[in-house]
Amino acid sequence: MSAERAGLGLFLVVGACLSSCGRADQGRSEAAKVLRALEVVRAAPNEAKRRPADELAHEPCSSPVVCDTRDRCAEAYQHLARGTEAALLVKSELDKVENDGGAGPEKMAELSNALDLADREISGAKDSMRQCEEAASLMRRTFGI
DSSP states (O other), X not given: OHHHHHHHHHHHHHHXXXXXXXHHHXXXXXXXXXXXXXXXXXXXXXXXXXXXXXXXXXXXXXXXXXXXXHHHHHHHHHHHHHHHHHHHHHXXXXXXXXXXXXXXXXXXXXXXXXXXXXXXXXXXXXXXXXXXXXXXXXXXXXXXX
16 A cells, blocks of 8 residues: 555656646746747847837747746837837928928927827837846746746
């Protein structure tokens, strides 16, 4: 009877180890993929960050540490992408206004609103970027990457 208990105990210990070891490997693999996606976003020029930021946001994860990093970093770079796109649109429209010899008050109000949006988004990116870096640092430490 004690040999059966010992065998059952060993089986449970080995099973628990395999289960937790598998989850740790899965978390580490997910963390590595999120870090790679983050590197792609960082390397992209500001005007081309939208697609890689969206891809980062859709990177699969199951670990809370990995998901938090993914979400915080995707949010930061999506803010930056939207702000950059809005600023480039304003610049393009102002160039057109300058070449056409002026614009009415409605157009100028529209451009002012777009510029405010760009400013809010870029400010949001600055605020979110620190949280992204902190989360990525925690994820690296957690998974030894």
